[in-house]
Amino acid sequence: MKYEKISLALIMGGLLFSSLSMSARADDGTLTVGTEGDAPQFSMADANGNVTGYDADVANAICKEMKVKCKFVVQSFSTLIPSIDTNRFDVIISGLGITDERKKKIDYSIPYGSAPQYFAVAKGSPIASMTSLAEVLKALDGKSIGVVNGTTYARYIAKNIPTADLKTYDSTTQLTADFAAGRLDAAFGDAPTWADFLKTSDGANFTRVEIKVRSSDDPTTLGQGMGVGLRKGNTELKAKLDKAICALIKDGTMTKVSQTWFSDDYTLSCKL
Template identity: 45%
Template sequence: MRKAILALCSSVMVFASAAQASALELRIGTEGAYPPWSMVNPAGEVTGFDADTGALLCAKLEAKCKFVVQDFAGLIPALQANRVDIIISALSITDDRRKKIEFSIPYAELTSYFVAPKDSDLMNVTDLETLRSALTGKRVGVQQGTARGAYVQATMPGVDLKTYESLDQMQIDLEAGRLDAGFSDVSAADDFLGRPAGANFALVNVKILSSSHPTLGEGVGVGMRHEDTELKAKIDAALCELIKDGSLAKASEKWFEANILASCK
């Protein structure tokens, strides 16, 4: 009897150890300096919409996760070098990035705007063709490695494009008058305009939709390595559930006061 009990306990311990060993662990690469998508608070915790997305995704996957903060331009190289397992950082799904990494289904949509001083002649522009002409020769700031930089290069060759490692650096130069305009997604632009630094600035009245040009991608997705096909299937299924059950919608309303989610069929 004692031998049977010992054998049973041993089997339970082996099973528990195997289950523990098989638990999914993910290092999530994120920028941490792109409000309201991804920020780091004074306590060193990652917050924002992408942080909430990561937390919801990991709970759905029953995975143990930790965020790894990295400059945006270094996120894909970090993924390729196995320093992170996935990227959740307002990462637009583009053809160029697909050559380097795999993407989940889109979980959010992006709309972009130019931001300029309120007394700029750009404030009188209301259509894209006029905007292209008005920006010729002007200094426009974008964050390095973003789809918006690729968009300006592809569609506005007359622009004097300036790139920055972080959104904060670009906005500092914009406030100081070293730029004529900045280009970012609308949530980041609204965050800047809502702070004292953005008091003398406004959105240029031309909405740039992701669908307007291939460089802007197909929405925002989770980045991962091409070979991680099983992980992709799990993440796609989990994201779809989170979109359908309203969990991600609540996070979107919390950070953007709007539903920016992509649809899931």
């Protein structure tokens, strides 16, 4: 946390924009947004490249506030940050956690939200009924745990369960497919991922461990919430993004978007 595969021609063609900076093409009135497209309820893309979900609504709200048009570029999550310097897009809006490690490569807007994470296991697993995070982490010692590649979740597992057999996947779809096939002892992801998966026939024999893991539990790996990623040094664009996000938080738009997709408020306060 699905969608049909986006063709290479679509990704490389119609959604690809010129390598101008945001300030250089202000008259163009377009903000190009890199997003994953395979992360219900965050970012979902169909075969035609239409993007929906929480982050799509966040992006569209930001673009409306900035009085520009959004244009989406869809590609795998793990390639988003490496692609920002190739000018494929202006910003990343894809549930991107703000971490010190990522700050070495990109700049961020102020955070606009934060989602809780959960472990998921088979219903018959003794881990399913555990009541403390420490107990769960100990029980997963040496077990196979699935995460999406390039996420803060992978770093959390590597740090907190170093003896785990960490399995990484390029998409949530691939992760849940292996999970459903019984190839994993557990999986780790955000709340919407499990809400979506557990409603399916593949998820019928699995359950979410009811212990929330929040970014505040381990900010060095899980970050300080989700923010818009952008190229380093683009102070003009960062200022515009921060102003827009703060306005959307204060007028309740971000809360409305979060409630629409998660029936919960993931919004953080504006710190400008």
